[in-house]
Amino acid sequence: MSKYVYLFNEGNAKMKNLLGGKGANLAEMTGLGLPVPKGFTVTTEACTRYYNDGKTIAKEIEDEIYEMLSKTEKIVGKNFGDPQNPFLVSVRSGARASMPGMMDTILNLGLNDSVVEGLAKLTNNERFAFDSYRRFIQMFSDVVMEVEKPKFEKILDDIKEENNAKYDTDLCAENLKEIVKRYKALFKKEKGFDFPQDPKIQLMEAIKAVFRSWDNPRAIVYRRLNDIPGDWGTAVNVQEMVYGNMGNDSGTGVAFTRNPSTGEKKLYGEFLMNAQGEDVVAGIRTPKPMESMKEVNPEAYDQFVKIAGILENHYRDMQDMEFTIEKGRLFMLQTRNGKRTAAAALKIAVDLVAENMISKEEAIMKVDPRQLDAVLHPNFDLKALKAAAVIAKGLPASPGAATGKIYFTADEATEAAKKGEKKLVLVRLETSPEDIEGMHVSQGILTGRGGMTSHAAVVARGMGTCCVAGCSEIKINEEEKYFIDKNGKKYIEGDWISLDGSTGNVYGEQLPTVEPEMTGDFSTLMKWADEARTLKVRTNADTPADAEQAVKFGAEGIGLCRTEHMFFNADRISAMREMIVARTEEQRRKALNKLLPMQRSDFEGLFTAMKGHPVTIRFLDPPLHEFLPQEDEDIAALSKEMGMSFEELKGIVSSLHEFNPMMGHRGCRLAVSYPEIAEMQTRAVIEAAINVNKNGMSVIPEIMIPLVGDIKELKFVKDIVVKTANEVIEKSCVSLQYKVGTMIEIPRAALTADEIAKEAEFFSFGTNDLTQMTFGFSRDDAGKFLEDYYAKKVYENDPFAKLDQTGVGRLVEMAAKLGRQARPDIKLGICGEHGGDPSSVEFCHKAGLNYVSCSPFRVPIARLAAAQAAISSKDQSQGGAGSAGQR
């Protein structure tokens, strides 16, 4: 028989999968002899079982819970539901991976009408007892019974107003009793029955509620964004309550062993006196910094500093801890490896190596590559920043620079993003887990309330999104959608503001940005990563500017230059259109001749920017209709410009219409129909390479034929390329090497890769299209049903973001194998957007590819991910336990 419930002293930190992160660490701390309130953990397997059993808790698990409850009662010497000596507990979720704020917590469970009286007597603190009870009723009603929270808050506000109380702490015991009375009345009105008085029923319902919360929509979204499998489930921790709200000698707080924003080695955190934990996180009262605890409770502070040191040394990583002081006595409620900004992650990793706490390889494993984004993106231009007026200042909750139009609800921000808005800033009084999607689409988050550990701050740091929190200098009116800055100026939806997440400054205008410097800890860690990795990292770049940026980021070549992007410029599109509407090959060649010098100079620019690194140039790919207007009005305008009749041009546009453009006349199919296009592009590539090589470079261009599905297709186009290239080279009287290869993006190409490798000198896996074709859905259309798929847990990941290793991956592995069989020295790479996704990079490493190619800003991410993949697979092959750090 499985064991579904563990006392804290039965577990340890290695049992994370079974006990969840929180439960495992509570057990570990218990084992370390630290002051942890007693309790037990209901395992993640119980959660899985709960779902398998049709959302019920099996009798055997229920029995085991009661058994462990009774053991715990004995240990603490208190009894559940006993007014004389009541045992009160918290019920908290705790999954394998941290999902802050995603799931539910209930405090003070075990209280009822008679226990509250007993508690008041026992503590001699009626105010405390009823404060706890009203909190419990609200939390339990909201989380377990689904009575809406604002209805309770309304009552609280009413009573505060009736009694002229500013803060909750201003309310007296009588006020709180009145609240309890009204809360219970509200509950009965809403639910039709009395608030449950039996603590065992309260407990079992609370556990079920936590299990249920694993599958609430915001948790599902969070898991998708953070790559957490849905079948992990959550554990539930039931733990003796300790009280931070027992008066001014009590309090609660959260702290980090190092600064999670900067990485600085200094205890960092905040606490609130006379409060329960949720008050700190919810950001209703603004908490005080940790240092001030030295004065308030020097004894507890010293003990805490000591414990923090023990924990950091024990876990060999920066710790994020929750604690409560009950009447001067310190209790640890949680510890975990702390979430941190990218800058902090880099500094901490490098510092821990310097402190001899970890190895370089361990340091590499500690930084989540996805986080690097934050240190790579631009900061504000300093000049502009100096000239700009600060309209308010808040807490620097998550670094970075954001500029965008303001929105006052997460939904509106999400909507705006869907409509194509690229830059937006979400402005909220405070954020809640419901806001998660809106936060995700925003470049910056500004809140009026809450501290550095408020929901907004924690989530924004995790996302690498810039955040200014607790900015009380602005007055936000969410309902009427405006805010007033410190000077009295009003900002409405759509106005531009800028946020500096590193200073907390808010600017009432759009500010220009500059590139970040790639130095210090970043450069140290990346150097270590480069030493560790075997996979090369290239970039997808279509312009010399992109290419230069990518080289700065460490790109070792261009894996994909999409030549068509060069044709959309105003000065080229008309020659391109002339080519498309040509009725004869002669006309087409005439138009192509106009494009030739432009293409050639594009390529010269790219080759020069890449300084001799390999450059893969993909030939024209999109269907031709993409270059023509589709609306009658625009067709009319263009027809005039091109000196043809409206009807004629309209006819051409119609004839190019496709039912499924994704599966239409594009890629190498264009070159089969119009070989003269491939001829022109070959000429441009080869002439450009010859020209730059004359200036001392040694470019070996790689020509890539897109959308090949059959060896004969590739051969047809390759023959044109080779013939043209050799003519140009011969005429130039210099020697030049070049390669011809193909993209593997059609399933048939992967399936027949042994054939195709006979002609292709390299394969570049175009995993965007390969994913589309392999799944049989188009990226443009899948959005409509993928939401249903996520909601119904059919899919958990967007296969366009994370490479589908089971299906698409099987094709990639097959093609790599077949390709190498036919041509052992074939060069293999990937150039889909997956090239910058860490788990996909790991797959590419395992599949034995030579390189990944991704957008310039993802190059460092890919470098780090490649290093982690190399270390992991070395560890695995050595049987070592290569921890993937926070991943």
Place this chain on the structure above:
Amino acid sequence: MSKYVYLFNEGNAKMKNLLGGKGANLAEMTGLGLPVPKGFTVTTEACTRYYNDGKTIAKEIEDEIYEMLSKTEKIVGKNFGDPQNPFLVSVRSGARASMPGMMDTILNLGLNDSVVEGLAKLTNNERFAFDSYRRFIQMFSDVVMEVEKPKFEKILDDIKEENNAKYDTDLCAENLKEIVKRYKALFKKEKGFDFPQDPKIQLMEAIKAVFRSWDNPRAIVYRRLNDIPGDWGTAVNVQEMVYGNMGNDSGTGVAFTRNPSTGEKKLYGEFLMNAQGEDVVAGIRTPKPMESMKEVNPEAYDQFVKIAGILENHYRDMQDMEFTIEKGRLFMLQTRNGKRTAAAALKIAVDLVAENMISKEEAIMKVDPRQLDAVLHPNFDLKALKAAAVIAKGLPASPGAATGKIYFTADEATEAAKKGEKKLVLVRLETSPEDIEGMHVSQGILTGRGGMTSHAAVVARGMGTCCVAGCSEIKINEEEKYFIDKNGKKYIEGDWISLDGSTGNVYGEQLPTVEPEMTGDFSTLMKWADEARTLKVRTNADTPADAEQAVKFGAEGIGLCRTEHMFFNADRISAMREMIVARTEEQRRKALNKLLPMQRSDFEGLFTAMKGHPVTIRFLDPPLHEFLPQEDEDIAALSKEMGMSFEELKGIVSSLHEFNPMMGHRGCRLAVSYPEIAEMQTRAVIEAAINVNKNGMSVIPEIMIPLVGDIKELKFVKDIVVKTANEVIEKSCVSLQYKVGTMIEIPRAALTADEIAKEAEFFSFGTNDLTQMTFGFSRDDAGKFLEDYYAKKVYENDPFAKLDQTGVGRLVEMAAKLGRQARPDIKLGICGEHGGDPSSVEFCHKAGLNYVSCSPFRVPIARLAAAQAAISSKDQSQGGAGSAGQR
């Protein structure tokens, strides 16, 4: 060193691949001691080499040709270019497979200004010599030098008119000399140089022309239609001329050992006296039936009958022979297994078994399954036929009944077909190889000239298309596009006529048709086929009528019922639309409840029609927008009907728009979004099965979930199906078995078939979509570039017609293997249109599938193809040489 040229006495019939069909059979006849003019064959490998060498004949091959020429000169005792004793030859193409009229022939080669004089003297027949010369000049100029034929015909017509000659035979020697003079002048004017006088140059140019003709556009089209690989190449036969145009004791003809239309065992053919071969085939003069040869030349006739018998016995098949009588002496110019109508093929196969000439298995191999179409399609309704007036009568050149709108050029017929015209009849004076595509799209062909072996007749029989040839009772004006019937009535483009290919009758109206009887030779051969095959044959049918038709054709179940076809009926589409525009699940269920009884009764009908055979029902597949109108006008009308505003409905239509509908919200994706649709369909299937089983049937319905790409998708929908089905069954208090399976039509499903087989009780390969996704092109759009692909020989086949065994086939084999590994008793079938394509059926047999499913009319084709596949693979495994007959 390869041998590129073979004397006829060096080869035999087994060397078909090397010598081509004609060359191999000339060699075989030579070996049999039959009277064959001497000569040699330049091999197909020489042709391939010609193309590989950039369309030149290598020196070594040229030398070998001259060597063999000189050997042949010695054998015949004549010399090339020697006026005293001239050696004249024919140069004919001859590929591995017969491609009638597709490639070029040159007769009388070796003539020049002095040889013609010598020939006149030698034969004492000046008329003959110059007739031969003028034919040669024209043919050589046309075929080798590309001077347009009509320019020569104009001269011939002028001379005929100038001399009041009706037929060529009415012209005297002087006339012919004048023609030669004008021909040569024309040649010089057109080409700028004199007509080549050196016979060796003539020969080498002629051989090159034959090689070139392998790649002319009509040959490419013919190969594609007939599944002949482009790399086979053609051989060239150089053979001593014998003359049917040496006067009235000479002649030429073609004959079959049995009647190629009916299969009757009786010598069948026609001949022309004083003519060369081309005159018979071209249909300029109407030839006489073979019997009349008995009177004209009884000796030659007797000899021919004897040779025909020898050849049929030798080849054990009906022979198609060409012969020439030169001054009373018989020469055999060709023999081959004769093309025949489907009816004839069946009769001959069955008769040959009865005559103990072949075994049943050989008989099965002798019938081309693709031909069966002709005996399966309807004939005219007899009553209507009796009432209809015959407007003209021609030769019954290819059986069947055709009714359609008339077109006067192949191009216009092709155009009309592209625009969606389904029924058309091509009316031509005579057809030529250029007309091949127009003939292919036509249901019937009517020609004003030419006999039973004219181009139109031969090609139509091969295609299984109804043809009435040589219908001189109508006067056709091709230029002005009309014809006049025997009563003087005029018919213009677009008028309806009907053709009876078995009687030669033409009717000036649209006639109704009736189903064919499946008896006699057909039923005998099909019985043999059923005994031989292991693969089951099912049908794709959506209606009871289709299902009944298919059962008559021998279907053993329904492999695919597309439920959506049932929703397009006028009485259902409105409930369907109500379902689509529903805003809530409740509204959707209400609309689905209206559809339920209709679906149930559809399924009852299908189950009843199939009499207990298995029925696979595919759930709703197409994207929902297909059920809604797209044009504003229609949307407005529907919005009124549905009682909603135009804007609202337009909004719904827009929201359903997809960029790539093929890869959009369809298939099981609909059931994931709207499980209530799958619920309704399950209920309809299960209730229908219960109802018919109550009436004594024992249906085991098979529910097929379409477009699955991931096991979780299938599981999600299957769970709904199983839950609903079990509820219905439980409520009904009877027991019912059913299966749930999936279509494998997404590459990912094939790649993860081991996973998917855990939930799927059967796989049906949907090779239409699987081909689209695997190739990455949509059927609707590929037409635009596939023409270019054929023209440039990148593709030779339409992968939607013939299963791509290399790519798509690899997926099918992989999925079959993985599926069987995971579930050994999994049922595997194919339901794409490939299910009725013989080569694809063979593939399915080899891949070990359990059944193929195809449209009702293709069921017999699939049965026969399955039998052939079983026999072939048995022969192969036994090392036997299972000849594929005419295939």
